Amino acid sequence: MPETTGRYSLPPRANRGVPPKRYSPERETRNSRYPVANMVNGNLSNSAKAFVASLYNEQIPTSVKEAQGKKKWEEAMEVEMRALMKNNTWEKCSLPKGKKTVGCRWVYSIKYKPDGSIGRYKARLVAKGYTQTYGIDYSETFSPVAKMDTIRVLFSVAANKDWPLHQFDVTNAFLHGDLTEEVYMEAPPGFSGGFKDGEVCRLKKSLYGLKQSPRAWFGKFTLAMKEYGYRQSNADHTLFLKRRNGLVTCLIIYVDDMIITGDDVEEIAQLKRNLFSKFEMKDLGNLKYFLGIEVLRSKRGIFICQKKYVLDLLAETGLIDCKPADTPMVVNHNLHMELDGKLADRERYQRLVGKLIYLSHTRPDIAYAVGVVSQFMHQPQVAHMEAAQRILRYLKGTAGHGVLFKTNGHLTVELYTDADWAGDKGNRRSTSGYFSLVGGNLVTWRSKKQKVVALSSAEAEFRGIARGLSEVL
Numbered sequence: 001m002p003e004t005t006g007r008y009s010l011p012p013r014a015n016r017g018v019p020p021k022r023y024s025p026e027r028e029t030r031n032s033r034y035p036v037a038n039m040v041n042g043n044l045s046n047s048a049k050a051f052v053a054s055l056y057n058e059q060i061p062t063s064v065k066e067a068q069g070k071k072k073w074e075e076a077m078e079v080e081m082r083a084l085m086k087n088n089t090w091e092k093c094s095l096p097k098g099k100k101t102v103g104c105r106w107v108y109s110i111k112y113k114p115d116g117s118i119g120r121y122k123a124r125l126v127a128k129g130y131t132q133t134y135g136i137d138y139s140e141t142f143s144p145v146a147k148m149d150t151i152r153v154l155f156s157v158a159a160n161k162d163w164p165l166h167q168f169d170v171t172n173a174f175l176h177g178d179l180t181e182e183v184y185m186e187a188p189p190g191f192s193g194g195f196k197d198g199e200v201c202r203l204k205k206s207l208y209g210l211k212q213s214p215r216a217w218f219g220k221f222t223l224a225m226k227e228y229g230y231r232q233s234n235a236d237h238t239l240f241l242k243r244r245n246g247l248v249t250c251l252i253i254y255v256d257d258m259i260i261t262g263d264d265v266e267e268i269a270q271l272k273r274n275l276f277s278k279f280e281m282k283d284l285g286n287l288k289y290f291l292g293i294e295v296l297r298s299k300r301g302i303f304i305c306q307k308k309y310v311l312d313l314l315a316e317t318g319l320i321d322c323k324p325a326d327t328p329m330v331v332n333h334n335l336h337m338e339l340d341g342k343l344a345d346r347e348r349y350q351r352l353v354g355k356l357i358y359l360s361h362t363r364p365d366i367a368y369a370v371g372v373v374s375q376f377m378h379q380p381q382v383a384h385m386e387a388a389q390r391i392l393r394y395l396k397g398t399a400g401h402g403v404l405f406k407t408n409g410h411l412t413v414e415l416y417t418d419a420d421w422a423g424d425k426g427n428r429r430s431t432s433g434y435f436s437l438v439g440g441n442l443v444t445w446r447s448k449k450q451k452v453v454a455l456s457s458a459e460a461e462f463r464g465i466a467r468g469l470s471e472v473l
Helices: 046-057 071-086 148-161 213-227 265-278 307-316 346-359 364-376 382-397 457-472
Strands: 090-094 104-112 118-127 166-170 199-203 239-244 247-254 257-262 281-286 293-298 301-305 402-406 413-419 431-438 441-449
Touching: 071 104, 071 118, 104 281, 148 247, 148 257, 148 301, 148 402, 148 431, 148 441, 166 265, 213 247, 213 265, 247 265, 257 265, 265 281, 307 346, 307 382, 346 364, 346 382, 364 382, 364 431, 364 441, 402 441, 413 457, 431 457, 441 457
Parallel strands: none
Antiparallel strands: 090 199, 104 118, 166 257, 166 281, 239 247, 247 257, 293 301, 301 402, 413 431, 431 441
């Protein structure tokens, strides 16, 4: 399952224990009847092809054991440790009686330059916050994250108004947050040689993985943005806006990744200077890769997709060589809970559907199918697992599909809604759906079963309209 903050999904973490399989063009079975390479090659420019190719060539370790012995990753861990020491993140001490420690682990990633080449190898020390206890080593935790709907609206506005999209990354963002609770952490894996027997880390600054870290960091960042004259959007508190002389500057932040756009060139330059003086940041240039989403821009507009995410998911589930399906779900599927239905592996099913939910951020064509299979998370049966795997087989043939934000020259808002009546064979509830367009581009979509049984088709339709109008407002 992906991590969640409120009702919004975060990118799924790598499964603990067994390292997930990643797609690699070299490892694809040569005698496959349905090679995936034939289905992902799109009409890309040379620079776009170079960037996409770089995403697949490097294998990212999932544990310290995999990273050890590889100079580039060992250096990345050394850089992270120096940053932690420089920031005075913790102090060594003996564990007080009655206290417990939280564990920690290393998470690895690669940062890319605007031209697609590798910028740096990044290792991050993350606390195992799931071992914390409420009221003892944390209290308030809620922190908003950017809605993907808001990000897509920004893409449509940027495409129609020809606004630039700049991407920035805050180095060790959570280390900027002050920690008020008493939290003890185990010695970092691979760097325990400097610790005596029984010594642990008492955290003085927030660290990635701690439950209260996002709140501490976002609170500090919000105060800084308000000092610069920005106000938070009422619809999405992670969107900061500033109007000056009829011009607009927008900044949206997702934890430590941020996008800046607008038509006020001077204000954008000033905002960069302010943020770089306040926080340690990196300028990643024009937006290319954001939260696992590939962003390609041309004169036609802005195209987003999750091709690498799809290929990794197919490799992880062992379906990289499967026969593609023409549709994500069969017509008149009639999926419901059968009284004597054979049960499927619940953990495996929940993990798969959770990743499909995150994938649907750029794939409206699977939104309905994912909505159906997500209704059986508590007790999935074999028929439900087969339906979820059919979605994967459909993705095999459409791995490069996504959403295109064209330059249409207007910002008109449109909404379309629909609903069936008593479509669920188990409880006779209806399913409503909607999608909205801003500037002629698709920005939001949803398919969801209604909470009550509608007594007529008209009632089902009105409930669908009400949900769609809420989205527009």
